[in-house]
Amino acid sequence: MVLKKLGIEIKEGETEGVTYSGARKRRRTVLIEVRGNSLSKRAFELGLLLASLQLLDAVLTMIGLRIYGIEMEGNSLLAKFMTIYGTFPAILATKLFALVVVAFMTWYAHSRTWFRPVIAALCAAYMLLAVIPWVYYVLAAQGQAW
DSSP states (O other): OHHHHHTEEEEEEEEEEEOTTSOEEEEEEEEEEETTEEEEHHHHHHHHHHHHHHHHHHHHHHHHHHHHOGGGOSOHHHHHHHHHHOHHHHHHHHHHHHHHHHHHHHHHHHHOGGGHHHHHHHHHHHIIIIIHHHHHHHHHHTTOOO
């Protein structure tokens, strides 16, 4: 009911995809349609997962930096931006940019099924290299690390 009010509809349909060899192929899929624009369900799920990891990383980074300071940030460019503009504006700007990139990658993965494993690999890498380390450091500061 809420989805209908937002103009979102989930239905069966077809999508034209590009295979590894570059050939165009039509296949059946579940589509999420928002006001006339459709997106495959699988591409949407992967994009949503990556966007969620981005937001989780932003929250954990803010918590971790409040505990340990800017020196704890592993990305030297982001740490430099934080010292110039402040922690929150730097994280907000980088995460907004990242979410725009995620949206583009999700749209791209709709018709190029070969790109979906790339997004899945990025999700795994993000989990291993950003989210899990911050969770560990935040829990360690609380005295609850593994």
